[in-house]
Amino acid sequence: MKKILLILTVILAALLMIGSASAEGFFDIFGDNASDNVNNETTFVVGFNAEFPPFTYKDDDGNYTGFDLELAEEVAHRNNWTFVAQPIIDWNTKEVELNSNAVDCIWSEFTIDGRENDYTWSDPYFNNSQVIIVKNDSGISTPGDLKGKNVEVQEGSSALQCLNEKNESLKNSFAQLTEIREYNTGFMNLESGVCDAIIADVGIADYHLKENFANSNLKILDEPLSYEQYGIGFKKGNDDLKDQVQKTLDEMFKDGTVDEIAKKYEDYNIPEGLIHK
Secondary structure, eight states, rough: HHHHHHHHHHHHHHHHHHHHHHHHHHHHHHGGGGGTTTTTEEEEEEEOTTTTTTTEOOOTTTTTOHHHHHHHHHHHTTOOOEEEEOOOOSSHHHHHHHHSSSSSSEEOOBBBOOOTSOOOEEEOOOOEEEEEETTSSSSSSSSGGGGEEEEEEEEHHHHHHHHTTOOHHHHHSSEEEEEEEEEHHHHHHHTSSSSSSEEEHHHHHHHHHTTOTTSSSEOOOOSEEEEEEEOEEEEEEEEHHHHHHHHHHHHHHHTHHHHHHHHHHHTTTHHHHHHOO
């Protein structure tokens, strides 16, 4: 009987040791270490909005592309990282995606102004402006003419932030401000008369007017609502990754790669907006 108990004790101890090792291996794969897979020196996961042409969008073949994504892919290539373009479906969750390590950075026509303390930023690389799009025969020629009008902006956009933080009195003068999911809807609403104006980044405005509404009765007002700069947003404190990406991007500016990529998008005035050091 004692021999049987001894054997059972040995077997139980062995099972406990195996179970402990298995649990440790399990948590190595699915536990805390799993969240560290992003930015693990082999992948570069870029969060972006697929409705921000010509910087980040889906082309006619269903592939994600754009000026920003081409820059990001080249940065990944030069660092021997696997490039992963990760669309953020709900742009309002972009900060959650970044802080949860679902993405390494946000590189998507991303405005620094007003968000300086929310992220660790790269140097600004592009000059942007918020512009107003209206019908040619609308009688609207300046921002002040939007008083009493129905205006649309994209939810979570820098255009909305610009109104909330820099132009609150103008916003309050609107008859209505509607937040839309994506700008293609806004342009259709403007063309059909559902709204009187759209406020958007100038690159988005140029793209839609040239590609999707070339024959429409729409125009961009000469007077921008504001001027801004684009940067790459990293999780607060992630200076190591920011520094490496910045170093690589600086090299791409210096050797002419950024200008070469920008030239592909010259129909949307991308080369003119670049910030050269």
